[in-house]
Amino acid sequence: SLVQTQTYSLTDMCASTTNASRVISVVDEIPPIIYAPEDFVVSCPEVPVLELATAFDECSNEIINVIEVVDTVISNCGLFTLVRTFSATDDCGNTSTAIQTITVTDTTPPVFSFIPSDLSFDCADEIPSDEELGMAIASDECSEAIITVSEVITSAVCPLTYLRERVFTAVDSCGNSVSATQTITII
Numbered sequence: 004s005l006v007q008t009q010t011y012s013l014t015d016m017c018a019s020t021t022n023a024s025r026v027i028s029v030v031d032e033i034p035p036i037i038y039a040p041e042d043f044v045v046s047c048p049e050v051p052v053l054e055l056a057t058a059f060d061e062c063s064n065e066i067i068n069v070i071e072v073v074d075t076v077i078s079n080c081g082l083f084t085l086v087r088t089f090s091a092t093d094d095c096g097n098t099s100t101a102i103q104t105i106t107v108t109d110t111t112p113p114v115f116s117f118i119p120s121d122l123s124f125d126c127a128d129e130i131p132s133d134e135e136l137g138m139a140i141a142s143d144e145c146s147e148a149i150i151t152v153s154e155v156i157t158s159a160v161c162p163l164t165y166l167r168e169r170v171f172t173a174v175d176s177c178g179n180s181v182s183a184t185q186t187i188t189i190i
Contacts (some may be wrong), residue, residue: 031062031095037070039089039101047082047109047145056101058091067091080177081146082107112179113141113148118171123188126163130189133169139183141173148173165189 010024040054058067071090076083085105092098119137124130133152141148150173157166167187174180 031093031097033061034097034099035060035067035091035093037089037091037099037101039087039103042104042106044106044108046111047107051085051105051107053087053105056089056091056103058089058099060093063094067093080109082109082177109143109145109175109177109179111144112181113143113173113175115139115141115171115173115181115183118183119169119185121186121188123190126189130187136169136185136187139171139173139185141171141181143173143175143179146176148175163189 007027007029008024009027010022012020012022014020035058037056037058039056043051045051055072056070058070059065060067071092073088073090075086075088077086084107087103087105088100089103090098090100117137117140119139122136138152139150141150150171153170153172155168155170157168159165167189169185169187170182171185172180172182
């Protein structure tokens with residue numbers, strides 16, 4: 004704040020003098036104007052670029068460089084939302100805050116790197132066990148991929164002839180999924 008004292012002296016025609024004074028105080032009660040970076044969403048595995056806020060004090064006509072940042076992370080299926088709270092304080096103690104929200108999402112399903120090949124067997128052959136048939140392998144760029152196996156067996160018209168489909172489903176921690184099938188034909 005700025006304090007200024009003004010003193011006045013009045014003299015009349017008879018040389019009588021009177022003094023008076025007044026105090027003028029200029030007080031800054033206006034907080035700075037703060038501009039947070041825009042909210043945005045990125046999809047994993049993209050890494051968000053973090054920027055600082057800017058602030059301007061109208062009373063001093065200056066850009067304020069000292070800005071406090073408090074980051075709060077809210078977890079979501081292994082990913083996160085980052086809430087950034089920026090605070091700027093001018094020389095007179097007036098403070099402003101602004102918030103930026105950055106959301107990291109996962110909309111991409113896992114990818115299979117290996118799917119057991121389709122096989123055919125004669126009904127007289129010994130049919131391999133599930134372990135011998137193999138397991139699919141999948142990965143995800145953002146989280147772990149969990150693979151489950153289900154089976155569908157379709158009987159044919161001929162006895163001892165059937166079609167066995169092993170369906171591999173890979174699911175990441177955000178629920179994105181992909182499926183692949185291994186077909187085993189018994190003839």
